[in-house]
Amino acid sequence: MTDTFKFELLGTDGKARRGRVHTAHGAINTPAFMPVGTAATVKAMMPESVAETGAEILLGNTYHLMLRPGAERIEKLGGLHKFMNWDKPILTDSGGFQVMSLAQLRKITEDGVRFRSHIDGAYYDLTPESSTEIQRQLDADITMCFDECPALPAPKERVNEAMQLSMRWARRSREAFTHRPGYGQFGIVQGGTEKDLREESVEKLTEIGFEGYAIGGLAVGEGQELMFSTLDFTTPVMPTDKPRYLMGVGKPDDLVGAVARGVDMFDCVLPSRSGRTAEAWTRRGSVNLRNARHKDDPRPLDENCTCPCCKNYSRAYLYHLTKTKEILGLMLLTWHNLHYYQELMAGMRTAIEEETFDKFVVDFHALREQGDI
Numbered sequence: 001m002t003d004t005f006k007f008e009l010l011g012t013d014g015k016a017r018r019g020r021v022h023t024a025h026g027a028i029n030t031p032a033f034m035p036v037g038t039a040a041t042v043k044a045m046m047p048e049s050v051a052e053t054g055a056e057i058l059l060g061n062t063y064h065l066m067l068r069p070g071a072e073r074i075e076k077l078g079g080l081h082k083f084m085n086w087d088k089p090i091l092t093d094s095g096g097f098q099v100m101s102l103a104q105l106r107k108i109t110e111d112g113v114r115f116r117s118h119i120d121g122a123y124y125d126l127t128p129e130s131s132t133e134i135q136r137q138l139d140a141d142i143t144m145c146f147d148e149c150p151a152l153p154a155p156k157e158r159v160n161e162a163m164q165l166s167m168r169w170a171r172r173s174r175e176a177f178t179h180r181p182g183y184g185q186f187g188i189v190q191g192g193t194e195k196d197l198r199e200e201s202v203e204k205l206t207e208i209g210f211e212g213y214a215i216g217g218l219a220v221g222e223g224q225e226l227m228f229s230t231l232d233f234t235t236p237v238m239p240t241d242k243p244r245y246l247m248g249v250g251k252p253d254d255l256v257g258a259v260a261r262g263v264d265m266f267d268c269v270l271p272s273r274s275g276r277t278a279e280a281w282t283r284r285g286s287v288n289l290r291n292a293r294h295k296d297d298p299r300p301l302d303e304n305c306t307c308p309c310c311k312n313y314s315r316a317y318l319y320h321l322t323k324t325k326e327i328l329g330l331m332l333l334t335w336h337n338l339h340y341y342q343e344l345m346a347g348m349r350t351a352i353e354e355e356t357f358d359k360f361v362v363d364f365h366a367l368r369e370q371g372d373i
């Protein structure tokens, strides 16, 4: 526990950074991966199991929680940490991104977004002020600004409009933020894949001043090459003394490439969602447990993995659980995938500390090129 929100830059290796974020509910070693706890749960996992994978922070979705069970109800019940029995840090997104991807009938105005709930069709308004208040009611250690993320590809004029609106909303989000010891708010850099727009967005956000800065507007269909090229000109102009969080990313090779470009924090549904769709992520790439080649295979998913799935169960068993749609199959594969992601982040943290990150990257890709065996 700490009484001041701060980021320590502990070391670098090239552009890769090793750091630590201190929050009201504890510290987060970076580079860090945040499992997604959408509706106050990481699906198919007990919170104790999520902690056992090595996760030090979770992401909560404001859109889902405001609709059900409601931020007021969670506040009255003691906040999201108590509600979901997770006593480590929580970052909540602003809800704006999910409104655009999940809600019915949404209308963006200067004030905010009006939308109909995908659950019961009721109308809601979400603004920078109400999003920031909801995240306070949830007691998020890290609150995200309310922003607009345009789908790519988009004309530069549209990307610029969305970025300028997001910067105005960022100032309103900051004015609505309740400053408390150990709690922080992150601005979100927008600007698509346009260098000048990204630089302007960073300049406007740093002028407002936040405890951290996210890179939004990526992982929205642009592809890895464009994502990396955008990071190449965005991270160098971001503050070095504040955490950098790449939103919605990604596959293991996305994470390695983004850490190499100076990113500190990530969130993605991929490892947990894949666990429910019979896809396992290993050091050798992804493995589809629906494939009959596993039917009689007595080996674990990964003989070098120390997770409960790999220590105690065979591929044949995982194939059986997948084919029979047994809940245990979802649990074991989700646990393995989250464990693997945390092992990957821990490996990168150590490599940066030891200044062997370049070798880490070479070894990472070499194993994946061999593929599953």
Ligand SMILES: Nc1cc(N)c2c(=O)[nH][nH]c(=O)c2c1
Pocket: 093, 094, 095, 096, 097, 098, 147, 148, 149, 188, 215, 216, 217, 218, 219, 220, 247, 248, 249
């Ligand atoms: N890929 C992305 C995932 C996200 N959750 C977000 C977001 O919450 N806000 N803004 C964004 O640009 C964004 C991008």
